[in-house]
Amino acid sequence: MSGDTGKVVDKDVVIIGAGAAGIAAARGLQTLRPDLSILLLEAGDRLGGRAWTVGLAGTVDVALDLGCGWLHGARTNAWTDIAGDVGLTVDRTPAPWNGGRQIKRDEADVHAAQEAIGAYFERLESHEGGDIDMAGMLEPGNPWNGQIRAIGTYITGAELERSSVVDYKRYDPGPGPDWRVREGYGTLVSLYGKPVPARLGAEVRRIDHRRAGRIDIETNQGTLSARAVLVTVSTNVLALEKITFDPPLPEKAEAAARLPLGLADKLFLRLAHPEALPADTHMLGSTSRGATGTYQLRPFSAPVVEAYFAGDLAHDLEREGRDAAFSLAGDELAAHFGADIKKGLSVAAMSAWAAIPHIGGSYSYAEPGASDLRGRLAAPHDGRIFFAGEACSRSRYSTAHGAYETGVAAADLIAGSFPQIS
Missing domain, CATH: 3.90.660.10 (Polyamine Oxidase; Chain A, domain 2)
Incomplete structure (x- = not known):
C-alpha cells in the first residue's frame, strides 16, 4: 500500500457488511494473511445478512429460514462442505x-x-x-x-x-441438485462468521479515501481508519448512496442502480x-x-x-x-x-x-442491458477499495454461494495488495 500519513491506522482491513460475502472474505483473509488486522462492520444486530434463521416458538429443533434457504448447486456450493465443518446437517431431500x-x-x-x-x-x-x-x-x-x-x-x-x-x-x-441445511442457512452463515472480529450496529455513513495510506470510515459509532476497505453492502444501499464516498464513485452507484434488488x-x-x-x-x-x-x-x-x-x-x-x-x-x-x-x-x-434500511430487498436482478455492469460493480478502486456480494457475481448472482465466491476473490486481491510477509 502506498503512502503514509503519519497517523497509525486502526485496522489493516475493514469489511463493511457481515453477510455471506463479507464473512467469506474475512475468513479467507484470516487464512491467507494472519498478519493483517481485520474488522467486520455490520449495520444490523446479527451476522448473516440476507441469510437469517429464526426458531419456531415452543420448539427446539425447527429452524425457519427467512432469507436464503436452499443450497443451490449443492455439489459444488462451498457452503455444503462448510455446513459439515461446523457440525450442521445437510438434508438431501429433493427440492x-x-x-x-x-x-x-x-x-x-x-x-x-x-x-x-x-x-x-x-x-x-x-x-x-x-x-x-x-x-x-x-x-x-x-x-x-x-x-x-x-x-x-x-x-x-x-x-x-x-x-x-x-x-x-x-x-x-x-x-x-439443491439441498437444505436442517438447522438453517442463516445459522450456517452466522456460525461461519463467529471467529471474525465484528462490530454490530455499526452503520457506515462515509468512506473518505482522499489520503494516501489511510481510508477513514465514518460510522454512527465514530470514525476509524484502515489501509483497505471491502464493501459488501447491497446494490440498493449503494444506489441510494446511503454510504457516501469522498471522492465520489459515481460508476458504482450507477451500476448498482441498474442491478437493483428484487424482493x-x-x-x-x-x-x-x-x-x-x-x-x-x-x-x-x-x-x-x-x-x-x-x-x-x-x-x-x-x-x-x-x-x-x-x-x-x-x-x-x-x-x-x-x-x-x-x-x-x-x-x-x-x-x-x-x-x-x-x-x-x-x-x-x-x-x-x-x-430493512441497511438491506432494502432480497437479491439482485439486472435490468435489460445491464448484465455487464456486474463486472463494473465488482472492480476494485485505486487498489484500496474493494467490492463483493452476490450482485458482483456474473453467473451466481442472487445466491449465498455466489456471494461467498466473490468474497473469496476479494480476499485474494486484498491479500495481494499488501506487502508480503518476509
Missing part, C-alpha cells in the same frame, strides 16, 4: 424443482403447463441478439402465461418486464393440526396468475407452511402488513384443502426485506 413431492393436479393440465413453461425457458436460452426483457419472450394469449410469470418472478424477485434475458442466460448456480418474502404459518397437510410437499397457490404464492408444506415434517411471495406482490404485502399476507396464504391453501384449513393457521414469522 420441488428437482423431483420433490408436489400436490397432485390433473395430469393433462400438468403436462400442458410443463410444455408451456419448458418452451418459454427454451426461448430464453436460445435468444440471440440484443438484450430484451423477459416478458418479451412470452407468447401472447398463452393460457399458462400466469404460471410462467409467477415462476419468473420467483427467480428474479421482479416482474418479467424489468428483468434481463441476457442476465438470466448467464445464471449458472453449478451442478445440482422475495416468506411467511411461515404455524399449523395447529399438522396432520391435515402432507409433509415436505410443494404447491403453487394459483396456476392462472402471476401474483400468487408458492408453498412448501411441512418442510422437514415441521408443523408449519412456508409461503413465498415475490415481485410486486411481495412489495404490496409488505406495505399492507402480515394480516394481508396471512389472508392471501389462507385463501390459497383453502382453495386446495378446504375452508377448515384456515381455522388451524397462525403466523409464526414473516420477513420484510425491502423494509
Whole structure:
C-alpha cells in the first residue's frame, strides 16, 4: 500500500457488511494473511445478512429460514462442505424443482403447463441478439402465461418486464441438485462468521479515501481508519448512496442502480393440526396468475407452511402488513384443502426485506442491458477499495454461494495488495 500519513491506522482491513460475502472474505483473509488486522462492520444486530434463521416458538429443533434457504448447486456450493465443518446437517431431500413431492393436479393440465413453461425457458436460452426483457419472450394469449410469470418472478424477485434475458442466460448456480441445511442457512452463515472480529450496529455513513495510506470510515459509532476497505453492502444501499464516498464513485452507484434488488418474502404459518397437510410437499397457490404464492408444506415434517411471495406482490404485502399476507396464504391453501384449513393457521414469522434500511430487498436482478455492469460493480478502486456480494457475481448472482465466491476473490486481491510477509 502506498503512502503514509503519519497517523497509525486502526485496522489493516475493514469489511463493511457481515453477510455471506463479507464473512467469506474475512475468513479467507484470516487464512491467507494472519498478519493483517481485520474488522467486520455490520449495520444490523446479527451476522448473516440476507441469510437469517429464526426458531419456531415452543420448539427446539425447527429452524425457519427467512432469507436464503436452499443450497443451490449443492455439489459444488462451498457452503455444503462448510455446513459439515461446523457440525450442521445437510438434508438431501429433493427440492420441488428437482423431483420433490408436489400436490397432485390433473395430469393433462400438468403436462400442458410443463410444455408451456419448458418452451418459454427454451426461448430464453436460445435468444440471440440484443438484450430484451423477459416478458418479451412470452407468447401472447398463452393460457399458462400466469404460471410462467409467477415462476419468473420467483427467480428474479421482479416482474418479467424489468428483468434481463441476457442476465438470466448467464445464471449458472453449478451442478445440482439443491439441498437444505436442517438447522438453517442463516445459522450456517452466522456460525461461519463467529471467529471474525465484528462490530454490530455499526452503520457506515462515509468512506473518505482522499489520503494516501489511510481510508477513514465514518460510522454512527465514530470514525476509524484502515489501509483497505471491502464493501459488501447491497446494490440498493449503494444506489441510494446511503454510504457516501469522498471522492465520489459515481460508476458504482450507477451500476448498482441498474442491478437493483428484487424482493422475495416468506411467511411461515404455524399449523395447529399438522396432520391435515402432507409433509415436505410443494404447491403453487394459483396456476392462472402471476401474483400468487408458492408453498412448501411441512418442510422437514415441521408443523408449519412456508409461503413465498415475490415481485410486486411481495412489495404490496409488505406495505399492507402480515394480516394481508396471512389472508392471501389462507385463501390459497383453502382453495386446495378446504375452508377448515384456515381455522388451524397462525403466523409464526414473516420477513420484510425491502423494509430493512441497511438491506432494502432480497437479491439482485439486472435490468435489460445491464448484465455487464456486474463486472463494473465488482472492480476494485485505486487498489484500496474493494467490492463483493452476490450482485458482483456474473453467473451466481442472487445466491449465498455466489456471494461467498466473490468474497473469496476479494480476499485474494486484498491479500495481494499488501506487502508480503518476509
